[in-house]
Amino acid sequence: MTMNWPDLIEQQPALARIPDELRKRAECRALDSGATLFHIGDKVQSVFSVISGEVRLIRRDMNGNEIVLQRSRSGFFAEASLGSTRYHCDAVAMEASCLLCFPARPFRAALDDDADFRDAWLGHLAREVRKLRAQCERLSLRRADERIIHYIESEGSDGTITLNQSRKAWAAELGLTHEALYRALSRLQSEDRLSIQGQQLRLGRGSPTKAARQAAGDETKQ
Amino acid sequence: MTMNWPDLIEQQPALARIPDELRKRAECRALDSGATLFHIGDKVQSVFSVISGEVRLIRRDMNGNEIVLQRSRSGFFAEASLGSTRYHCDAVAMEASCLLCFPARPFRAALDDDADFRDAWLGHLAREVRKLRAQCERLSLRRADERIIHYIESEGSDGTITLNQSRKAWAAELGLTHEALYRALSRLQSEDRLSIQGQQLRLGRGSPTKAARQAAGDETKQ
């Protein structure tokens, strides 16, 4: 089981501080599109990290409607499961995917023994909490344009973001239909509140150094 | 600094496994309505838990609009800050509030030294993650009644819940205006999908043993 750790770590900094013994026990697992990784009620036996593809945590309500709890395209998912013995939802690959699997017991042991790793893990959970809080606040905004702006401001940097997904998928993440997203995007663009170049989105007028101008003394408010 | 720990723990189970040395160093702090607890960029020097009142984590976008990242009325908030050296947002009391403050360094030290406390903290973060995911899921439902049902199903038990807040506050948590919530509640009630007795809400017809009747053969749907 030779793993290219440098590349993986490059892609997922959270993996960097995993101790060697745990790395040796990591396994790689391929999932076909549509394959189920675990079912609700299954025992928690592994901790997973997505290398490629997409895995979703899903629950079904009484009417059989699918409810997406988490959509993960990179990094750990179902981290919360480490705290419990059984899963609270299903995990399904939405496309052909590749996962890193760490056995849960050694993982917990490493958290106990390795202070560095523990710090990294706590930091990872903390980031996750921050991200989810931001998403809740975003979803509680009522208008589509507000959600878009909020997303760019909280997920991007300096008012700029490069989307790593289709707009249709983005719309779902924003809690909008794709039509509503497209319309809001073109409205924002026509009002000069947003500039779009492919997957690159930038707030404000499109000129290169908006942040620079602001830093230079554009104290309009506050 | 005499603190009534039993009562506090009753109110916030997360406080139960805090080691004694750390408890001794806890301080209580009162905030006036509108007071700022910390500013963005400030050094993280304490971990806070809300005892009463309301504190919000806030950030301002480039236009000076307020973005609420977290609204906390009970329990730890800005837990995520433990991972970083400086705050990513402001914290402001929305009403006269009372906080428990733990100094950050001893808090981190306790996490390192006390395996029990560490487990509890990891569990706390994990629960927080799960709860936030459930809330995201709920907020992405479009209709008011769906959010209400979802809330009762995921936060209550057995289709019943006792609200611990005003409906107005609940409406905010559900991402609705209070008017929309009131209307949806009475609609649900008139359609016999929900029974309300004060703060007690129960799904389905209000008679005592709804689950029993259903078990007895009330297969209206599915």
Add this chain to the structure above:
DNA sequence: CGTACTTTTGAATCGCATCAAATCTGGTGG
């Protein structure tokens, strides 16, 4: 009793979902 707040109902408006359909895109196989 009065003040502040929550609860409740009403009417008008706005924005998003929905349904429908056209265009564009990348990829496949002939």
Add this chain to the structure above:
DNA sequence: CCACCAGATTTGATGCGATTCAAAAGTACG
């Protein structure tokens, strides 16, 4: 290279449901 297909992207028309503004009734508290 082209025909073809599945998916994403885009635009249009319509209706529903939540927001908004307004106001009344209820409630807690000093």
